[in-house]
Structure formats: structure tokens, C-alpha cells
Amino acid sequence: MTNSDHHWFGCDIAPGQSANTEFEVTESYSSRSVVIPIQIRRGLSPGPTVFVTAALHGDELNGTGAIRALLADRSWVLQSGTLLLIPVLNVLGFERHSRYLPDRRDLNRCFPGTRGGSMASRLAKVIFDSLITKCDYGIDLHTAAVRRTNFPNVRADLSNPDCVRLAEAFGAGIILHGKGPKGSLRREATKAGCPTIIIEGGEVWKVESSVADCMTRGIFNCLKELDMMPGKPDIPDTQAIIRETRWLRAERGGFMSMHVAPGDTVVKGQAIATNSNLLAEDQNRLEAPFSGVVIGMTTLPAVQPGEPVVHIGRLANPKSARRHEKQIAGDDVQRTAHEHLATNIQVTEASESPIDES
Incomplete structure (x- = not known):
């Protein structure tokens, strides 16, 4: 499946161009719109559509730092396909420095969401329908929970060949098999036909340069594997499964x-x-x-x-x-x-x- 749509969240994006935009996901207590910032990049040639998200848990910022590094780096070019970069997915949790939403629910247990459910379920529904279902592959960046740290590792459903392809290309060196918890973004996205992996690395509330470097290298590796960037993935000779x-x-x-x-x-x-x-x-x-x-x-x-x-x-x-x-x-x-x-x-x-x- 290849998404060739050039219209994203109110923007018409020509091949070889990029745009910063946002999409509305809910309303605040003061009835103001709550929006998620996003950058969309299109290559010159047709290809897959890939999302890269961070801070699905609002206090997990290593992925946010990694995506911001990609946004600031002018040296790389997308040659084909469409790339969606979302540095903060859970903006409500991010603004409270919290893993959770204001209703105390974990957004990463609420996908694909419902239109008439809880605030968390409605938010998950908008994200899933507006973003996930329009993509061919996904990369979701995480850290350990509060008071813990993780060595960078990829987690993926290794019964899915496309997930295996992404996980191995990412090149973290450690790959954990698992479908993910029920209601998690990667499990439900993969189930819906968008093979998705997650990366766990480092601690909450900070950007650790060495972890962010693992993430940026891995993102580039996956884009190269999907022929969206020139070159071959830079991966270890062996990886532990x-x-x-x-x-x-x-x-x-x-x-x-x-x-x-x-x-x-x-x-x-x-x-x-x-x-x-x-x-x-x-x-x-x-x-x-x-x-x-x-x-x-x-x-x-x-x-x-x-x-x-x-x-x-x-x-x-x-x-x-x-x-x-x-x-x-x-x-x-x-x-x-x-x-x-x-x-x-x-x-x-x-x-x-x-x-x-x-």
C-alpha cells in the first residue's frame, strides 16, 4: 500500500517539499483547540508513508529530542515517499510533565479509540483515524517509565514480516518480541495494516544525547531500508533477538x-x-x-x-x-x-x- 495523497491537515504538499502544520485532536477546559504539531515531508518519487512519533507518554522526551534533531538537520533529503514527524503526540500529558492524560488514563492503552467514549478514547480515535490509518509503516519512540532507565532496544511483533524488516533495519542491537499491550499504538496499528515498531531507551523528563543518537540513526536506517533515503542502513553485524x-x-x-x-x-x-x-x-x-x-x-x-x-x-x-x-x-x-x-x-x-x- 502506498499513500499518494498530497493533502495533509489543510496543506497541499508538492513532491520534494515539506510543511509544518498541526491537527486538532480535542478541546481544553477553556474550550480552546488542542492541536498536535507535525511536519510532513514528501520525496520527489512515490513511496511509502511513514509516521515517526514521540511522547505518546507525555514525560518520555528522548524521542522528542531525536525528532527535533531531524527537524533541525538540513543535510538529509527524502528521495521518495512521505514522512510524518510528530515530536509530541500526547500534548496534554507533555504540558503537565506527565505520562498520563488529564483524565488519568494511559493514551497508549486506548487505541484505536471510540467516538463516544472517554476523553482518552476519543483522543486516540482522532489520532488513529487522522494519522495512523493513512500510513504504511510506523516508528514510535519511548523511554522507560519513571524511576527506571532502558538500554536502547526495539520491540516488535516478530510474527509479522514487515515488523521484522523494520526492527532489524533500525539497528538497535537488541530486539524484543511481542505484540504489545492491548490498546497500545503499535499493536493496534500493526493489526490495522500499518506495521509499527517501538523503541525504548533512557529515562523520562530528559533528552540523553546517546539515546537520541541511537534513535536518529535508527530512523535513518529504516528510511534507507524502505528506499526513502539513499544509502544502506548502518546496522550491527549481529543483533540479539x-x-x-x-x-x-x-x-x-x-x-x-x-x-x-x-x-x-x-x-x-x-x-x-x-x-x-x-x-x-x-x-x-x-x-x-x-x-x-x-x-x-x-x-x-x-x-x-x-x-x-x-x-x-x-x-x-x-x-x-x-x-x-x-x-x-x-x-x-x-x-x-x-x-x-x-x-x-x-x-x-x-x-x-x-x-x-x-
């Missing part, structure tokens, strides 16, 4: 000493974090349940029993972990992200003294 993940959770309350950072590889039985009271007594330790890669982790070291500490994706074996570690080291973009994200976590050596591992 993750089909199983597990959150390691605190067994006791206290203060966590972390022994790993985002993007680290681990082997089964390796010490991940050590928990103790505020006087560094009564320690217990969390260990890796399998060989894998650290996808994400808490940035808040104070925990209660049951709280998530480290998110690990399973790799086949220790040999796979070493191979993935070598792959990160050989890719400048991933290596820089690994180094930068590690500075946000105090990583210490695990003690060799006896520890309660319950």
Missing part, C-alpha cells in the same frame, strides 16, 4: 547496591544487586536466573519487597552473552549509549563475603 524477559524483584526492603548497568551482559548465577539496611548490614543478593542482557533497571536504589530492580532478556547461553558484548563494543552508537547510561547508575563490585541469597 529476545523472546523471554524477567524482572528481578527485591526480596527485602532496603538499599540496593547495583553490580550491573544498562546494556551489560550477564551469565546465569552472576550477582546482579545486593540489598542491605541503611547501615550496610543484613545483606541479601539477587542473581541472574539465566544468561542474558540487562534491558532496563531501576534508578531508585531504595526498595521494598516486590519492587522491580533489573529487567533481563534471555540469551541462549554464556557464549551468546559474550558475542553480544562484543557486538556492543564494536558499534560506536551502542558503545557510547552503554558508557553514558552506566554513569547514571553507581555500579559496585559484588562482595565476596557470605550473603543471604533468599
